[in-house]
Each structure stands twice: as structure tokens, then as C-alpha cells.
Amino acid sequence: MVLLPSLRYVLTFTGGIAFSTWVNRRVTKRRAAQAAINKTPNKEVASPKLFIDTANAHMGSAMLKAAVELNVFTAIAAVTRKGEAPPTAARVAEACRCSERGMRILLDVLTAEGFLVKSVSSRPMYTYKLTPSSGKYLDRASPSCLADSVSWFCGDDYVKPLWTGLVDSIVTGSATAATRETAEARRLTFARAMGPKTRSTAVKVAAAALARGGARDRILDVAAGHGMYGVLLATQHGSGRDNGHATSTLTAMDAAPLLAAAAPAAAAAGLRGARYAQLAGDPAALEWGYASYDCVIMANYLQTLGADAAAALLRKARAALAPGGRAYIVEALADEDRERGEGTLMALPLLALTRDGETRTFAEVHALCVAAGFAASEVVPLPNSTQTLVVAYQEAPAPDAGVGSVKGAGVVTAAQAGPAQVGDVALFGEAARRAAREDFPSPEETTWNYPMSLGDFFSLVERMVVSSITKNPFE
Amino acid sequence: MVLLPSLRYVLTFTGGIAFSTWVNRRVTKRRAAQAAINKTPNKEVASPKLFIDTANAHMGSAMLKAAVELNVFTAIAAVTRKGEAPPTAARVAEACRCSERGMRILLDVLTAEGFLVKSVSSRPMYTYKLTPSSGKYLDRASPSCLADSVSWFCGDDYVKPLWTGLVDSIVTGSATAATRETAEARRLTFARAMGPKTRSTAVKVAAAALARGGARDRILDVAAGHGMYGVLLATQHGSGRDNGHATSTLTAMDAAPLLAAAAPAAAAAGLRGARYAQLAGDPAALEWGYASYDCVIMANYLQTLGADAAAALLRKARAALAPGGRAYIVEALADEDRERGEGTLMALPLLALTRDGETRTFAEVHALCVAAGFAASEVVPLPNSTQTLVVAYQEAPAPDAGVGSVKGAGVVTAAQAGPAQVGDVALFGEAARRAAREDFPSPEETTWNYPMSLGDFFSLVERMVVSSITKNPFE
Structure with a gap:
């Protein structure tokens, strides 16, 4: 296996992935806007079409x-x-x-x-x-069918408050209490409707966790919802030394009605008896324990909280992790300048439906992790997904230790980058932005054949990175 | 002035214009679908992105x-x-x-x-x-501002019935009476909000009418709404023999509340006293008169009616026209196969909000015109507009008579094409479809400098046609 050439390539590759959604969806609009602003400032190209x-x-x-x-x-x-x-x-x-x-x-x-x-x-x-x-x-006869998620994306309990409450949320900066209650009630709809959609992302998260090694005997899934992320992390396994990992325990934490969705999913995957526990209540109010878990998962949850609440949550996660433990944060990230992409767009429903939730940039998530006492954080693109995985390390992994060079190369340690976006964090943003500006080609569709061996995983990443490098427009 | 080469080029050019909206907006989606179906039938390219x-x-x-x-x-x-x-x-x-x-x-x-x-x-x-x-x-400080039309496109009185009533309309094939009343009430919103938007289209319609010559002393605007189409046709004038055309009279026909919007627009353009009259009521119930008008305008109205009501309306229009008179029908047309484009899409709100309205293909409008006793109809693309003008001729113009060859070349006479889509009408559809299949380049943005002389008008059309011909992919 060829070692990856340098940090820069990994980051460039990250930028290519992070904006592939934007590249595909909005290139026409953006090209028109760019042409209007940058290239032909005095030529009138105004059109009512976008409006x-x-x-x-x-x-x-x-x-x-x-x-x-x-x-x-x-x-x-x-x-x-x-x-x-x-x-x-x-x-x-x-x-x-x-x-x-x-x-x-x-x-x-x-x-x-x-x-x-x-x-x-x-x-x-x-x-x-x-x-x-x-x-x-x-x-509906297809195992990948997402049809039911229409009730999530386009449900009356979503469309109506969004349309009627958005102006008020912009004026006040926060959703009304009534709207927040509706949104909270929607989490049960999400848990029921979005299992099929989130499963493919959960598989990728579990694969990325596997590839990074580390213990995963005790897993805590915070705001577990449908439970898919915790279930897959607790039950999926790779080949080689990680094979036969069948003793993980999962603790699902969420409001009681939500746990009614998570428990059957866990049971169906064989997580019964001593292998499954529940903590019912608000994660902010519950006791999480001390040094009790190897992995803490927070999927689509941090973004629903304001900065103070998110910081408090990460402190609890850090305290709950045993030495060498890791937190897995899964959500859509905004680009560094908040000017494009799914992560930036998703801030709008969070404004309309939560008190002070907002999608964050990687630099912001990293700063929160560092402030909460984590030693390092790593951003991991998830192929063909609008979401990104951030791994927060309780202890910084040695640069050349662990299962392979990807981990060492991709990690941005606290020593390399402080809370502000400088150094490598800034390079992440700049590389991504430059790649997007140049209409960096999005990687071809890849099939994520899970379960895969660690060797296969690295080989896949390597091929994708090499593919990006050969097309790199600013080398 | 060079005569236009043949009917075929005019029709090809029409196809290029008619789908420019689609070409710009949906090319990514459609290309993916086409690749999936036609080119790589066995390769899996499925993605949840469009969904x-x-x-x-x-x-x-x-x-x-x-x-x-x-x-x-x-x-x-x-x-x-x-x-x-x-x-x-x-x-x-x-x-x-x-x-x-x-x-x-x-x-x-x-x-x-x-x-x-x-x-x-x-x-x-x-x-x-x-x-x-x-x-x-x-x-809002811009004279072209369309901001107020948001109340039309996204008003509660539109979004709510569309979202809540669509399933019911699909099941029954027709909007409920309550929804239809809401939609009818919306015409006043339209008249107030959409003046700025429709003005540019009305200018193009008036220019096309001017270019085709013919009398326009007595003008009837059916379902006049904001009155913009009739006002511009009655007051705009070109150069040369048509200059100083300042004696046209306008009769606006619509429900009384709507006429309250049309009258001030007419007065502002100098149409007062003997030059402006009103007919208050439902166009289907009113008497239109016999051989009383040189021009009858129907903008965005025929599509709100089912085939029988539309046929009856066109018979009234035909009877109301004096010898040599013309009806000007302005609305979005569906493509021949109803598989793409703005005209096809707009059938959805018409299904949701009217009894039996639907966007029509040119062949269908032509058949209605022929059945109503018109001698010929002509489809006239309106540059940079999702709408199309159909001119229905009370008497067929001689092929080489009139103000220029465009008129003769573009006309599809009753002799050439019967009610069914055969002959030249079919060629229209086929040429357009073939052009779209080949990703026929959309004509570059053109500025419609109105008022323009007839010479300028023909010169502009000629340049656009020549531009289409040079890029014609199937010559």
C-alpha cells in the first residue's frame, strides 16, 4: 500500500467531496452569478429566471x-x-x-x-x-426505498411552521416555543421515516470508525432516535484482527418516546439483554457517567443546539469517554465562509425550528471539541453524503501509529490548530474553496461495499485520492 | 433584407426558443435520466439526489x-x-x-x-x-422590480390549496368548488402583483403584432386583468407607415373587481374617454358583438378553461373579429409530447386550482382555432419568455403578402395542417424535440430594444435564425 503523499492531498480531496453536492446542483446558478460579478462586471446579464x-x-x-x-x-x-x-x-x-x-x-x-x-x-x-x-x-418494494421520508421532508408539521414562522424567526433570531415543541415532536417522525435514509450514512460512519481502530466495547448513542448509528457501530465488523467483534454493548440515550423506536432496531440486530441499555430523558439533564464509554455518537444533534449548549454537551462527552475513547459527530457541515452547499442551506430550517441551532463549519466544531478538552479532531468525508463525520479524540493519536497513514495524515491536532481557524484548519477551508472555485470535478460515484476489509478500505480511499490528485487544477 | 430560407428553419428556431428554459434548468437532471435510460441501460447510476x-x-x-x-x-x-x-x-x-x-x-x-x-x-x-x-x-427601487409577485407565486392563498388539495384534484381530476373560488379571487392579486412581470411580455406581444401589420383600431382584451396587453397593443407604435398610430380604442372585459385594476392602467397610458370602454362580467356569459374588433387578446386565460369552454370562447372571438382581424393568444405552451418544459409543468397548478384547465400544445391550440373558424394560426416565440404567442387569423394571409416573409413563412395554414397534428404541425414538434435531444444550444440572451422599427425587428429575427442555423446539429 502506497503511503499518502501529504496532508495537503487529503485536504484537497476533502474539499472535492464536501462540495460535490453543490457542484452538481447549483453550478448553473453560481456560474451565472460568478460571471456577472467577476468576469463581466459591466455587462448586463440580469435575468428573472432564478427568482x-x-x-x-x-x-x-x-x-x-x-x-x-x-x-x-x-x-x-x-x-x-x-x-x-x-x-x-x-x-x-x-x-x-x-x-x-x-x-x-x-x-x-x-x-x-x-x-x-x-x-x-x-x-x-x-x-x-x-x-x-x-x-x-x-x-416501496425496493429495499432502499425512501418514499416514506416524504413525510419528514414535506410533512405538514414541517412545511407549515417553516412557511408561517420563518419571518418571525428571522426577526427574533429564534423559533417560538410552540414551533420548537412541534419540531421536537417531529423527531419521532424522523426516527420512523428516516431509518432507510440514514442507514447508508450509518454504515459509512461505522466503516470509518472501524478503519481508525480503537476500542468500541462500550458505546453511547446520544439522542439516538432510530438508533441506527449506535446499532451499526456495535454490530458491524471488518476482517482481520477486528473480525468477530461481537461483544459491544450499546446504551441509547433519548426521550422515552424515541427510545421506543431505537429498542426494536437494537433487538433486531442482536443487541439484547446485557448488550443493550437505555437512558431516558434530555441528554442535557441526564448523568452520562465518567470514563464509562469507548465511543460516544452524536448524529444530527449538535447542530440543533446553540454554542453554549453544544459546548456543555461535548464536555459531558469528553468526561464520559475512557482513555483513548472517541466521539463521533455526524452532521452537515457548513463551508468555511458559509456561502454555499447543503450545510449552509440547512441553517435555515434550524433557524426556523430551533431556539439557537445552526450548522457549523469544521473550524467551529473543532474549536468546540478543543475547548471541551479533546486532544484532536479529524474531519472525515462520507462518500455520496451531504453529512460529514468529525472524530474527536480523547487522546491525540501518534502521527504514525494506528492502523494506517490516513488517520495520521487526516488528523488536525490541537497543537497544529488553535480554536481560531488558522494553520491547517484554514488550509482545509482554502483548499476546499479553491477546489470549488475551479469547478473541481466531483469524484465519480463509488459503491461502498460494506463490510470490507481494512485493506480494501485504504485501497478505496487511496484510489479516490489519487483520482483527485490527477485532476488537481492548482498543482 | 434577406428573405428567410424556408419554413423549416423558422420551425427549428422556434424549437430552440421554446425549450431554452428547460435546457438551462433541467439539463443536469435530464442528462442523468437520459444516460441512465438510453446510453448505459445496465449500469447502475441510481442516486437519491433528485428526490x-x-x-x-x-x-x-x-x-x-x-x-x-x-x-x-x-x-x-x-x-x-x-x-x-x-x-x-x-x-x-x-x-x-x-x-x-x-x-x-x-x-x-x-x-x-x-x-x-x-x-x-x-x-x-x-x-x-x-x-x-x-x-x-x-x-423595489428598480423599475423592473418583481418583488411583489412573490405574493402571487408564494402567497398563502396559492401554496395552501396547492399543497392540501393536490391529491384530491388528482383523484377526482378537478379542483373543488372552494379551491376554484380561492383561485378566482387570486386573479385580483395577479392583476396587482404581476403588472411588472407581464409588462415585458406584453411589449413583445405588441411588437410581434406590429411586425405582422393589420388593423388595430378596435381592440378587445378578454379577461384583461391588469390590462397591460391591451394597453400596449393600443398605444405602442413602430416607425414608418405604422408611426403615429394614436387612435386605437381599447375595450377591457373582465369581472368588475378586475376592471378596477385595468382602468387606471389604461388611463395612465392616455386611453380615456372614447378610447376606453369596459365590459364587466364573465367572458363566457357576455355578448362580445359581431365583426366589431380588429384584435382580440386572450392572455393566460384559455389555459384555465377545459376544451369545450375554450372552443366556445374562440368561436366568440372569431365572430367578434372584423374581416382581416386577428386573435392574440398568450400563454405557456406544452411541448408536443408533454414531457418537459415550463408549459408541461404549469399543468399541475391548473389541475390543482381549476375545474378542467390545462396547458395545451401548439397542435391543440391550432386545432381549437381551426374548429372555431379561424383560417390559420401562427406560433410566435417570445424571446426570453416562458410564454408563447399564437396568432389566429380570421382570414389566411397570402404567403408573400403583408409586411415581410416572416409572417408567410411562420404561418401554418388550415390547408397545411388539419385538427390532428400532422404535416407542418408535426414537424414543429419533431424539430423541437430533435433539437432538444441534441442539447441544441439556447440562443444567447438578446436585448429587446422596444420601440424598434420593423426593419430592426426583422433584422433581429434574421440574426437569431441564422445563429440557430449555423449551430443546427441535424443538417
Whole structure:
């Protein structure tokens, strides 16, 4: 295995991943804005297009919600699964008990939005079929189906407070108590609806943890929700020395109604009896214990808290970790300048629905970790995900120790970077920004074949890094 | 002036224009879908990205609505107009009487969505400025400002029935009576909010009418709303023989509350006394008169009606026109196969909010015109607009008569194409589709300098056609 050349390449690679979502989604808009500002400052390129597209965007969400509720994707897939030709609008309407006119219009709009493919060659007897993406993620018979998460993304309990409360939240800087209660109640919806979606991220987090070695006998999942992150960390195992790791215990911490979602998931994975415990209540109010865990997981939770509450939570996590323990923080990170990307965008619903939650930059999370007494933190991109893993180390790992060079190279230690974004932390931001400015090509789609051996893991990372380096526009 | 080479080029050019919106907006999605289906049928390229982006899209609309309501764009522009440096989030927050935290998050999200530019170089003292598009269309001090149209695109009286009633409309094929009443009441909002937006389209329609010659002494504007289309047709004039056309009379037809919006617009343009008349009521119930008008305008109205009601309306229009008169139909047209583009998408709100309205293809509008007794119809693309003008001729113009060859070349006569989409009408659809399939480049942004002479108009069209021809991928 070739050692990775330097810290810089790892960071460059990180930048490429972190903004691949942005590169794909917003490149047209941003290119227009950049051209307007940077390249042709005096040429008028004003257009109302972005305004009108954005103002109309809510119709796309309404369309998708209606199609999922009417079971349209599953009905189309069912016909094809029987080996029959793709269905006409009339046939889909019959299967979904809808009017033909209403279904035809819906299917055409779904086609225009890229969810279906219409048989133009058979005009005027059109038929419709699913795209591969719709087949995998919207057909309820598919194991990867995300259709139920529409109730999370587009539920009335989300859309209504967001639309009606946003102006007030901007004026006051905080969601009203009533809105916060609604949002809190939504965590149960999330736990139920988002299991399928978060599972693939949880697999990647568990794989990254495996690759970094360290004990994981005692695992605490804070604000566990559906429990997926803790369950996978406690039960997945790689090959070689880490094989047969079947004695981990999981403690799930969350409000009592949420634990009702986590417990069955744990039991289904074999975490029963002495291997599973619960702590019911608000993580801020509960006692976490002292030096009691090897791993503490906080997924999509830190961002819902303001800086003081987040700092207090990390202090509790640091105290709860045994020597050599690690905290795994999983959430969307904002770019250093908060000017693009999913992490920056997600600050809006957090403003609308929480008291003082906000997506953070890596530098901010790092500073919180250092202030809480962690020795080092490491940012780990998760392939094909809008979320990022931050590993906070109770003790700094030796640069050349551990399971491989990736860990040493990727770690930003407290000695290298203080709480402010200087040194390597700043390089992280700058490298990412420069990469994005140059329209750094996003890495090709990769399949994360889990479980994989550690050797396979490093080999995969190496290939991706090499791929980034060969295309590096500023070498 | 060089005569246009043939009908085919005109039609090809039409196809290029008609889908420029789609080409810009949806090319990424569609390319992915096409690659998945056509080019690599066995390669798995499934991704949840389109699903998640679409499910989240409503947040962009909510963001924009909040920013307009809080006057953010105007506040930023006001600072720059005073010659001062672009403002910080704190300064914008003060101007808009908002919390700094809430405003900072909003400004960052607006930046990520392409509405603002953030001064990355001045980190951490960030400032914000408008893009040229935001400056032109969202600053209330700009004469082109569209900000108020947010109340149309994102008003509660639109978003709420659309979100709550869509499933029911798909099931039954029609909006409920209550929803239809809400939608009808919205026409007054439209008349008030959309004047600025429709003005640029109305200018293009008037210019196209001018270029085609013919009398326009007596003008009837059906469902006049804000009155902009009729006012411009009655008052704008070109150069040469058409100069000084200052005796046109305008009759505005609409429900009484709407006429309260049209009358001041007419008066402001000098249409007073004998030059302005009103017909208050439902166009379907009113008497229009016989051979009384040279021009009948129907903008964004035919699409709100089902086929029978639309046919009846066109028969009334045909009867109301004097010999040589023309009907001008302005609305978004669906592509021939209803598989892409703004016209196809707009069928969704029409399904949700009307009894049986739907966007139509040109072939369908043409068939309705022919059935109503019109001799010919012509489709006229409107540059940089999602709408299209259809001119229905009471008498077929002689192929080489009139003001120029564009008219003759662009006309699809009743003799050439029957009610079904055959012959040249089919060529229109096929040419457009083939052009779109090949990612036919959209014409460059053009500035429509109105008023322009007829010579300038033809010269502009000629340049655009030639530009299309030189890039024609299937010659």
C-alpha cells in the first residue's frame, strides 16, 4: 500500500467531496452569478429566471409528496415486475384509484421533473417507466426505498411552521416555543421515516470508525432516535484482527418516546439483554457517567443546539469517554465562509425550528471539541453524503501509529490548530474553496461495499485520492 | 433584407426558443435520466439526489418569500446607492429591524442560492451585495422590480390549496368548488402583483403584432386583468407607415373587481374617454358583438378553461373579429409530447386550482382555432419568455403578402395542417424535440430594444435564425 503523499492531498480531496453536492446542483446558478460579478462586471446579464424558478420551487415538493402518497411509483414498478409493458396513464390511474386526467397530468409533470421516462416513440399511446433512481428509492418494494421520508421532508408539521414562522424567526433570531415543541415532536417522525435514509450514512460512519481502530466495547448513542448509528457501530465488523467483534454493548440515550423506536432496531440486530441499555430523558439533564464509554455518537444533534449548549454537551462527552475513547459527530457541515452547499442551506430550517441551532463549519466544531478538552479532531468525508463525520479524540493519536497513514495524515491536532481557524484548519477551508472555485470535478460515484476489509478500505480511499490528485487544477 | 430560407428553419428556431428554459434548468437532471435510460441501460447510476433536492425545494421558496417580505434586497441596494461599501449582516439586520443572527443566516442561505454575493476576501468581516439579477428584479427601487409577485407565486392563498388539495384534484381530476373560488379571487392579486412581470411580455406581444401589420383600431382584451396587453397593443407604435398610430380604442372585459385594476392602467397610458370602454362580467356569459374588433387578446386565460369552454370562447372571438382581424393568444405552451418544459409543468397548478384547465400544445391550440373558424394560426416565440404567442387569423394571409416573409413563412395554414397534428404541425414538434435531444444550444440572451422599427425587428429575427442555423446539429 502506497503511503499518502501529504496532508495537503487529503485536504484537497476533502474539499472535492464536501462540495460535490453543490457542484452538481447549483453550478448553473453560481456560474451565472460568478460571471456577472467577476468576469463581466459591466455587462448586463440580469435575468428573472432564478427568482421565478425559486419562487415556483415549492410546486415540485408538492408534486412529489402527492405522487408518493398516491403510491404512483410503486404502481408503475409493479406492472414492470410482472414482466408486462410499461403502463399507460389510464392503467396507473386505475391502479391508484385516480382520475385518468389527474394522473396523466401528474405523470407528465413527474416526467418533466426527471422522475419518469415517457415513451415518446409510441405517441400518442404514451407509456411511463421509472428511472433507475426512482426505481431504487421510490418503489416501496425496493429495499432502499425512501418514499416514506416524504413525510419528514414535506410533512405538514414541517412545511407549515417553516412557511408561517420563518419571518418571525428571522426577526427574533429564534423559533417560538410552540414551533420548537412541534419540531421536537417531529423527531419521532424522523426516527420512523428516516431509518432507510440514514442507514447508508450509518454504515459509512461505522466503516470509518472501524478503519481508525480503537476500542468500541462500550458505546453511547446520544439522542439516538432510530438508533441506527449506535446499532451499526456495535454490530458491524471488518476482517482481520477486528473480525468477530461481537461483544459491544450499546446504551441509547433519548426521550422515552424515541427510545421506543431505537429498542426494536437494537433487538433486531442482536443487541439484547446485557448488550443493550437505555437512558431516558434530555441528554442535557441526564448523568452520562465518567470514563464509562469507548465511543460516544452524536448524529444530527449538535447542530440543533446553540454554542453554549453544544459546548456543555461535548464536555459531558469528553468526561464520559475512557482513555483513548472517541466521539463521533455526524452532521452537515457548513463551508468555511458559509456561502454555499447543503450545510449552509440547512441553517435555515434550524433557524426556523430551533431556539439557537445552526450548522457549523469544521473550524467551529473543532474549536468546540478543543475547548471541551479533546486532544484532536479529524474531519472525515462520507462518500455520496451531504453529512460529514468529525472524530474527536480523547487522546491525540501518534502521527504514525494506528492502523494506517490516513488517520495520521487526516488528523488536525490541537497543537497544529488553535480554536481560531488558522494553520491547517484554514488550509482545509482554502483548499476546499479553491477546489470549488475551479469547478473541481466531483469524484465519480463509488459503491461502498460494506463490510470490507481494512485493506480494501485504504485501497478505496487511496484510489479516490489519487483520482483527485490527477485532476488537481492548482498543482 | 434577406428573405428567410424556408419554413423549416423558422420551425427549428422556434424549437430552440421554446425549450431554452428547460435546457438551462433541467439539463443536469435530464442528462442523468437520459444516460441512465438510453446510453448505459445496465449500469447502475441510481442516486437519491433528485428526490431529496425536490423534496427540499419548498424551503427555497420560503426563503425568498421571507427575504422579500423583510425588504432585504431593497435594504442592501439602498446602502450601495448611497455610495457606501456593501453592508454587513448587522447593518442589514438593523435596516430591516431583525435580529443579527436571523439576518446572518438568511443572507448566507440567499448567497448559497445565488441571490447575493458574499465578500469572501474580507473574512471574517463579511459583507453582502446583490447580483445584477437581484438588483434589477428584487430591489423595489428598480423599475423592473418583481418583488411583489412573490405574493402571487408564494402567497398563502396559492401554496395552501396547492399543497392540501393536490391529491384530491388528482383523484377526482378537478379542483373543488372552494379551491376554484380561492383561485378566482387570486386573479385580483395577479392583476396587482404581476403588472411588472407581464409588462415585458406584453411589449413583445405588441411588437410581434406590429411586425405582422393589420388593423388595430378596435381592440378587445378578454379577461384583461391588469390590462397591460391591451394597453400596449393600443398605444405602442413602430416607425414608418405604422408611426403615429394614436387612435386605437381599447375595450377591457373582465369581472368588475378586475376592471378596477385595468382602468387606471389604461388611463395612465392616455386611453380615456372614447378610447376606453369596459365590459364587466364573465367572458363566457357576455355578448362580445359581431365583426366589431380588429384584435382580440386572450392572455393566460384559455389555459384555465377545459376544451369545450375554450372552443366556445374562440368561436366568440372569431365572430367578434372584423374581416382581416386577428386573435392574440398568450400563454405557456406544452411541448408536443408533454414531457418537459415550463408549459408541461404549469399543468399541475391548473389541475390543482381549476375545474378542467390545462396547458395545451401548439397542435391543440391550432386545432381549437381551426374548429372555431379561424383560417390559420401562427406560433410566435417570445424571446426570453416562458410564454408563447399564437396568432389566429380570421382570414389566411397570402404567403408573400403583408409586411415581410416572416409572417408567410411562420404561418401554418388550415390547408397545411388539419385538427390532428400532422404535416407542418408535426414537424414543429419533431424539430423541437430533435433539437432538444441534441442539447441544441439556447440562443444567447438578446436585448429587446422596444420601440424598434420593423426593419430592426426583422433584422433581429434574421440574426437569431441564422445563429440557430449555423449551430443546427441535424443538417
